[in-house]
Amino acid sequence: MRAQRGSASLIVAAALGFAAIFAAFSADVARVVSARARAQTAADAAALAAAQELLAPSTVAPSDVADEYAERHGARVVECRCGPGSDEVVVTVEIPVELPYVRQERTVRATARAVVDVPAGTEGLQSFFIARLSCLFARVPGLWIVSGFRTRAEQAELHEEKPGLAAPPGHSNHEVGLAADLGYPSDAEQRAAHLNARGCGLAFPVPYEPWHVEPAGAA
Ligand SMILES: [Zn+2]
Helix, strand or coil, X not given: CHHHHHHHHHHHHHHHHHHHHHHHHHHHHHHXXXXXXXXXXXXXXXXXXXXXXXXXXXXCCHHHHHHHHHHHCCCEEEEEECCCCCCEEEEEEEEEEEECCCCEEEEEEEEEEEECCCCCCCCCCCHXXXXXXXXXXXXXXXXXXXXXXXXXXXXXXXXXXXXXXXXXXXXXXXXXXXXXXXXXXXXXXXXXXXXXXXXXXXXXXXXXXXXXXXXCCCC
8 A cells, every 4th residue: 555655656746747847848849939930020020121121222231221120129130132133132030049948048040031022114213213113013013114214315305206295305304213104004003003193102293194103292
């Protein structure tokens, strides 16, 4: 009887021990899972911010922007593939995680990718205008740019061809990268573009040129 009771309490002690180990282990696993989620959030934010910077450059390098956004989420950028001219950004970040049960500090990593979706034909246009056009193109699929930036000589040529439509050289916002002429697959897209323009900071200032778009307030 005594021996039996003894082994019974041994079993209970062993079970309690396993439970404690399991709880500690689970807590460590939970720490890793939560750190992974935080790392992914940090990577997503850093990649999006760097892509935005490539799309509409300010004075800060895209990799610095990625660093800043990663740090805000408690992460560190390991790699930012975000050089000038890239049409996609890939950011890898890491976050340290303390694991008291195994008495270790590990790092967890996460990677995120963001596409820099610049419409074709925006070369020479001002970057903030490109960003607004990208907004419109994202909201209204199917649009394209028929004519964007024009040199003074190109504007002069066009004015000679279509004096009624094209402004004389020196008088068009196309020449300063602040106007674009859009192509529409159908009237439906044209209506949608006009409806969404204001929400993207754009305007169609010339009533008889429903294709000619400028940043709102540019004229
Ligand atoms: Zn135009």
